[in-house]
Amino acid sequence: MMDVALVPSQVAKYNLTKKIAVVIDVLRFSTSVSAAFQAGAEAFYPVEDPSQAFALKKEDPNLLLAGERRALKIPGFDFGNSPLEHLQEDHRGKRIVFCTTNGTRAVHLGAKAKKVVLASIRTARAVAQFLKAEGQEVLFIPAGTGGRFSLEDIWCAGQILSHLPGPSFGDGARAAQAIFEAISLSELENSEHARNLVRLGFQNDLSYCLKKDADSNVVLWDSKSGWGRLA
Ligand code: MLT
8 A cells, every 4th residue: 555644643553564664855854865965975864853963973073964943054063954055065975964853853753664765856756666666565754844734745745646556545645646636836835834945045945846856866764774875
């Protein structure tokens, strides 16, 4: 079965051990991780709390730290959570610790799954191809906003599902499919988090994050090592 946890708290209701988890945080965590890989990064490590990121950097000063609180760069970090910041860099050989409010938490919610994949509107088609080739049960884990439903993440789940065979869809997947069909890409600019990003001056991030199928990279996270890499 393919299903979508409409809010993060629903994930606990699923047995993930035989499933692939697809973690989606369109604005902006999963898009930023993909951008870091576009810039040549070797690996990323998601943590839930900035203190974990600082502790890791103390052990290995070569690590870069990226992330946000209230969408703004965490003081002492190398980067905020803007994908555009990474694109300006040459990250070849670099490993990056990410800490964001909802996205890195959502990755850890998928920890018990057989595989954990990151997805965004830019990578949706590539992720759908990956899922088709894997042929396994899937749970989509939209990161949400503060534990609440997030329109752009559910829409992206529907976007990926539009490439996959329908008979195996659970009710959450059907709801995501209906949202994808009913709402246009440009309407996502009015989602709560999108409006917040514009208010904070991140309009260019929004335009970048809302480009359909622009990237072909698929990012996988390994819960055992804690590191994520390109598939
Ligand atoms: C998050 O993980 O909550 C976000 O990606 C927030 C953001 O920086 O846009």
